[in-house]
Amino acid sequence: xxxxxxxxxxxxxxxxxxxxxxxxxxxxxxxxxxxxxxxxxxxxxxxxxxxxxxxxxxxxxxxxxxxxxxxxxxxxxxxxxxxxxxxxxxxxxxxxxxxxxxxxxxxxxxxxxxxxxxxxxxxxxxxxxxxxxxxxxxxxxxxxxxxxxxxxxxxxxxxxxxxxxxxxxxxxxxxxxxxxxxxxxxxxxxxxxxxxxxxxxxxxxxxxxxxxxxxxxxxxxxxxxxxxxxxxxxxxxxxxxxxxxxxxxxxxxxxxxxxxxxxxxxxxxxxxxxxxxxxxxxxxxxxxxxxxxxxxxxxxxxxxxxxxxxxxxxxxxxxxxxxxxxxxxxxxxxxx
Numbered sequence: 001x002x003x004x005x006x007x008x009x010x011x012x013x014x015x016x017x018x019x020x021x022x023x024x025x026x027x028x029x030x031x032x033x034x035x036x037x038x039x040x041x042x043x044x045x046x047x048x049x050x051x052x053x054x055x056x057x058x059x060x061x062x063x064x065x066x067x068x069x070x071x072x073x074x075x076x077x078x079x080x081x082x083x084x085x086x087x088x089x090x091x092x093x094x095x096x097x098x099x100x101x102x103x104x105x106x107x108x109x110x111x112x113x114x115x116x117x118x119x120x121x122x123x124x125x126x127x128x129x130x131x132x133x134x135x136x137x138x139x140x141x142x143x144x145x146x147x148x149x150x151x152x153x154x155x156x157x158x159x160x161x162x163x164x165x166x167x168x169x170x171x172x173x174x175x176x177x178x179x180x181x182x183x184x185x186x187x188x189x190x191x192x193x194x195x196x197x198x199x200x201x202x203x204x205x206x207x208x209x210x211x212x213x214x215x216x217x218x219x220x221x222x223x224x225x226x227x228x229x230x231x232x233x234x235x236x237x238x239x240x241x242x243x244x245x246x247x248x249x250x251x252x253x254x255x256x257x258x259x260x261x262x263x264x265x266x267x268x269x270x271x272x273x274x275x276x277x278x279x280x281x282x283x284x285x286x287x288x289x290x291x292x293x294x295x296x297x298x299x300x301x302x303x304x305x306x307x308x309x310x311x312x313x314x315x316x317x318x319x320x321x322x323x324x325x326x327x328x329x330x331x332x333x334x335x336x
Contacts, residue, residue, distance in 0.1 A: 001127040003186045005224040008130060009246060009268055012060070013302050017332040018295060019060035020306040020325065021132070021270060023189065023228075023249075026065075026314040027321060028053040035083040036314060040067055043118030050123050050131075057325055061130040064119060066191055066311035068136045071172065072144040074110035075103065084314050092147040097161040103145075105172045108179050117183050124184025132226065133185040135176055137192025138169040138214070139207040145169070148194060155206055162206065170210040177218040177225075187224035189249060190214075193310075195239075196231015196251070203239035211243040219246065226268065230310045237262040252278075252309030256294065260301045270307040273324070279308060280316045284323040291327035299335075 012019060028049030029039045039046045046065060054062040069087040073079045078090040094100050108117070124131050136144075142165045143151045154162050177188055195207035211227065219225045227240055230251025237259060240248055247268030250259045256272050263269045273279060278290050291306070298304040306328055 001124060001130065001186070002222070003130050004221050005130070005186055005246065006221050012268065012305065013266065016335060018304065018306055018328055020328050021059055021061045021063065022308045022324065023063050023066055023311040024053065024308060025049055025063065026312060027316060027318065030314065036085060037081050037083050039065060040087055041112060041115060043115035043122070046115065046119035047122040050119065051126055054127065054129065057321065061132050062123060062127060063132045063189060064123070064134050066134050068140060068144070068191055070112050070116055071136050071141050071176065074106040074113050075145055077145060089144045092150065093145045094165065095146070097158065100161055100165045103168055105168050108175060117179055120180055120185050121183040130186040133180040133188045135173055135180070135188050135190050137190050137195065137207060138166050138173055138210040140192050140194040141169040141173065142166050143194045152197065155202065166206065166210050170214055174214045174217050177214060181218060181223045186222070187226060189226045189228050191228045193229060193231045196229045196236065198236060200236045200239045203236035204242060208239045208243045215244050226270070234258050249307060250309070256298055260298060260304060265303055267303060268305050269301070269303050270305040272307065272309040275308045275310050275312045279312050279320055282320070284317070284319040287320045288323040288327045291324055292331060295328065295331045
């Protein structure tokens with residue numbers, strides 16, 4: 001589906017109704033009767049899960065699986081799989097300057113990348129709404145290759161080593177985003193949660209600078225970048241905004257009013273219902289009340305888009321999904 005994303009964003013900004021774009025795919029996998037492993041290794045199942053949710057629920061856009069291991073796997077990292085849990089990286093791939101120098105930027109036919117591109121391509125052909133792909137951010141990818149604890153020390157002890165690693169991660173992510181764009185996707189949700197552990201200055205130097213360069217290469221009228229940072233509690237929003245993305249997606253650790261005040265008025269600001277304590281653990285009534293409260297307190301911000309604080313985990317109650325959409329439907333009726 002071809003969409004002018006700048007015009008699409010303008011239409012959302014000018015609408016009197018709020019829209020929802022939750023990051024949610026595991027529920028579609030469960031409705032199909034498949035496992036998480038099936039979906040993260042098979043592009044057809046991945047596509048079917050996304051398409052099923054797109055047809056079933058009134059999200060303003062479709063989002064694909066948020067998998068923060070697929071890029072690391074392409075570089076050669078070892079991945080742990082289990083039937084019904086999201087994959088995870090095992091160990092570290094590089095640990096010093098020499099190993100980083102030898103590290104090759106992988107092609108896009110490595111690991112599970114072809115399956116993810118297939119899922120995006122098939123979804124984009126069938127979609128009746130914008131398709132937002134997913135990718136990891138450069139600092140979060142570098143942390144998975146170097147080890148997250150180690151990279152936070154090496155940033156200050158061996159900054160040149162880490163910046164070389166970041167440049168290789170960024171080059172790969174840029175190529176992947178261009179391939180997603182070519183597949184027909186209308187945008188990408190770039191997940192950079194590890195940067196939320198940094199100060200604003202460090203976030204800008206070791207994350208946003210690289211993301212900005214990627215955005216300058218891939219973002220245009222037909223393809224939007226939405227930057228997700230669920231680790232940010234407000235201290236590095238400025239660094240996020242300096243990337244020039246068309247939208248910013250926040251986790252449940254931040255006050256959405258603070259995030260909205262810190263972001264430009266002409267970009268989308270998305271968040272931030274807690275995917276675990278609210279979506280999975282709360283009752284439908286509690287989720288409804290929490291969602292209505294968030295919608296009410298953000299009502300004066302036309303650029304607010306209701307979403308989850310991160311991707312929803314497996315096995316959330318379907319009643320809660322229904323109550324999430326009921327809340328935004330009721331809120332829009334009240335507004336009329």
